[in-house]
Amino acid sequence: MSTDGTIHARGIRKSFGPKTVLKDINLDIASGEICCIIGPSGSGKSTVLRCINGLETVDSGVLKVNGENFGYYETDTAYHALSPKKLAEQRTKVGMVFQQFNLFPNMTAQENIMAGPVLVKGADKKESAKRAHELLASVGLSGFGDYYPAQLSGGQQQRVAIARSLAMDPEIMLFDEPTSALDPEKVGEVLMVMQDLAKKGMTMVVVTHEMGFAREVADSLIFMDDGYVVERGDAREVLRNPKEPRTQAFLEKVI
Amino acid sequence: MQQITIERSEPMSGKDSALKPRLKRRSTFEYVAWVVCSLIGIGILISVSTNPNFKWDVVAKYITHETIVRGLMLTIFLTFASMALGTLLGLGLAIMRGSSIKPIAATAGAYITIFRGTPVLVQLIFWFNVSALYPNLTIGIPFTDIGTAVDMNALMAPITAALVGLTLNEAAYMAEIIRGGFSSVGKGQIEAADSLGMSGAMKMRKVIIPQAMPSIIPATGNQVIGMFKGTSLVSVLGVAELLQSAQLIYARTYETIPLLIVASLWYLVMTLLLSYPQSKLEQKYSRATSRLPRKAKKVVLTDPEGIAR
Numbered sequence: 001m002s003t004d005g006t007i008h009a010r011g012i013r014k015s016f017g018p019k020t021v022l023k024d025i026n027l028d029i030a031s032g033e034i035c036c037i038i039g040p041s042g043s044g045k046s047t048v049l050r051c052i053n054g055l056e057t058v059d060s061g062v063l064k065v066n067g068e069n070f071g072y073y074e075t076d077t078a079y080h081a082l083s084p085k086k087l088a089e090q091r092t093k094v095g096m097v098f099q100q101f102n103l104f105p106n107m108t109a110q111e112n113i114m115a116g117p118v119l120v121k122g123a124d125k126k127e128s129a130k131r132a133h134e135l136l137a138s139v140g141l142s143g144f145g146d147y148y149p150a151q152l153s154g155g156q157q158q159r160v161a162i163a164r165s166l167a168m169d170p171e172i173m174l175f176d177e178p179t180s181a182l183d184p185e186k187v188g189e190v191l192m193v194m195q196d197l198a199k200k201g202m203t204m205v206v207v208t209h210e211m212g213f214a215r216e217v218a219d220s221l222i223f224m225d226d227g228y229v230v231e232r233g234d235a236r237e238v239l240r241n242p243k244e245p246r247t248q249a250f251l252e253k254v255i
Numbered sequence: 256m257q258q259i260t261i262e263r264s265e266p267m268s269g270k271d272s273a274l275k276p277r278l279k280r281r282s283t284f285e286y287v288a289w290v291v292c293s294l295i296g297i298g299i300l301i302s303v304s305t306n307p308n309f310k311w312d313v314v315a316k317y318i319t320h321e322t323i324v325r326g327l328m329l330t331i332f333l334t335f336a337s338m339a340l341g342t343l344l345g346l347g348l349a350i351m352r353g354s355s356i357k358p359i360a361a362t363a364g365a366y367i368t369i370f371r372g373t374p375v376l377v378q379l380i381f382w383f384n385v386s387a388l389y390p391n392l393t394i395g396i397p398f399t400d401i402g403t404a405v406d407m408n409a410l411m412a413p414i415t416a417a418l419v420g421l422t423l424n425e426a427a428y429m430a431e432i433i434r435g436g437f438s439s440v441g442k443g444q445i446e447a448a449d450s451l452g453m454s455g456a457m458k459m460r461k462v463i464i465p466q467a468m469p470s471i472i473p474a475t476g477n478q479v480i481g482m483f484k485g486t487s488l489v490s491v492l493g494v495a496e497l498l499q500s501a502q503l504i505y506a507r508t509y510e511t512i513p514l515l516i517v518a519s520l521w522y523l524v525m526t527l528l529l530s531y532p533q534s535k536l537e538q539k540y541s542r543a544t545s546r547l548p549r550k551a552k553k554v555v556l557t558d559p560e561g562i563a564r
């Protein structure tokens with residue numbers, strides 16, 4: 001078993017039709033590392049995250065998640081796609097939090113959180129319900145278990161969505177602009193939950209425009225532009241002292 | 256309380272300007288329309304009630320006649336049986352249509368095209384006469400001797416042919432309705448399910464179908480009403496449903512119009528009875544909160560927002 005929370009990418013390319021979105025992506029994220037990805041819109045940040053949990057497949061390059069080739073097994077001559085079952089199993093070890101929350105509107109907060117363990121892993125319902133309570137408490141929403149997503153504010157929904165991903169006990173958590181769809185006053189509560197999570201030693205990759213979060217919480221920072229990783233390094237170092245002109249220009253605009 | 260002073264624009268008027276009712280404007284056309292439509296309505300009513308050829312006494316005599324009631328029962332049975340089977344088959348077709356495996360999606364596509372593209376009446380007559388194509392239907396395991404042959408002519412009795420024809424045709428329409436419902440479920444929902452590692456069947460059962468229901472159910476209600484009237488087509492196969500029952504009687508008594516009125520009244524009553532739950536369903540699912548299951552509405556928001564840490 002190599003469920004180790006690392007992400008390793010070499011020369012990843014990905015095109016949508018004629019458009020090459022990821023041109024040469026190289027990443028090394030260690031177990032327990034908090035990595036922020038920043039960059040202008042359309043630079044391919046979401047696509048990188050979506051490749052890491054298999055919502056998109058890469059065209060070429062090496063992609064190892066949790067130490068395993070993701071979505072494929074390697075032979076001497078080629079990568080062969082895994083069966084849907086194996087792919088699903090790999091995905092359960094990678095949690096994804098979406099910009100639009102994507103909670104299931106037909107399920108209560110608690111049912112959303114229990115969906116993964118009960119429906120996918122076949123876990124015991126009682127145990128999962130207990131776990132769901134704990135998770136709700138950990139995101140500051142004890143007592144909200146019976147609420148449907150439509151009855152919750154954006155910030156609350158996003159916290160339930162984080163709890164839903166955590167319920168699968170993933171090694172890695174991916175966040176795609178988790179606070180971009182929120183009202184400004186709700187951003188803090190979600191960032192606080194993420195900050196708590198960061199202390200617990202889980203690998204986190206966070207696409208964000210919250211430079212404050214990147215500065216205070218992240219270990220490493222990646223700046224992407226036009227399908228390339230332009231600059232990467234220690235988060236505070238890059239933010240304070242960007243080396244690449246494109247990073248400098250971007251940071252000047254957002255800070 | 257703040258004192259409000261009301262300015263009177265016309266000192267002559269007796270009423271307080273702020274309290275005067277605001278009247279709707281009625282055009283001359285509206286008055287004319289009332290008069291013309293009332294006259295036409297009264298005219299038709301007088302004609303219908305005084306023309307002896309309508310033979311309302313015959314209508315009254317046959318409206319609850321045993322043959323008619325039996326025909327009505329068969330019509331109801333055909334409606335619900337073919338709707339139920341058609342919906343099941345339609346669900347299967349809708350799932351096939353959305354398959355990423357090309358031949359499966361294409362097969363469902365071809366089925367839908369053929370069954371929606373040809374008249375039901377033709378389809379019904381076709382199934383009734385299918386024994387001309389396949390006189391003996393052999394059910395068994397290919398390349399072995401195991402199996403039995405069934406005489407197609409006996410199998411495709413009128414009622415069977417009617418049920419098969421209506422079901423297969425309805426399935427094509429239901430498939431399109433269900434597929435439309437599926438496509439109303441956001442891409443984000445499917446991605447969320449995928450990222451939890453849900454299998455295709457699980458995703459369908461727990462995420463897609465429950466969320467597609469609000470758009471599928473009202474449309475299905477409409478289909479039931481349509482099907483109720485559509486069953487009259489199977490009278491051509493000699494199935495003694497409502498219309499055929501009426502025809503059987505007037506073939507004997509030559510009281511054609513009164514018996515057609517009997518059948519029509521039943522169709523109208525049943526359609527109205529079905530329209531009520533249908534409009535309730537439509538209301539329920541067209542509201543903005545419709546995405547909430549009913550028990551959700553009981554939950555009262557009490558706690559304030561924020562993190563209780």
Ligand SMILES: Nc1ncnc2c1ncn2[C@@H]1O[C@H](COP(=O)(O)OP(=O)(O)O)[C@@H](O)[C@H]1O
Pocket residue numbers: 016021039040041042043044045046047048
């Ligand atoms: N499914 C898709 N089909 C076609 N083009 C896509 C798809 N997903 C993303 N793209 C394109 O890829 C580019 C990068 O998208 P994305 O990764 O979402 O950027 P970011 O998250 O940095 O804003 C954009 O130009 C976008 O239009």
Ligand SMILES: [Mg+2]
Pocket residue numbers: 045046047176177
């Ligand atoms: Mg994005």
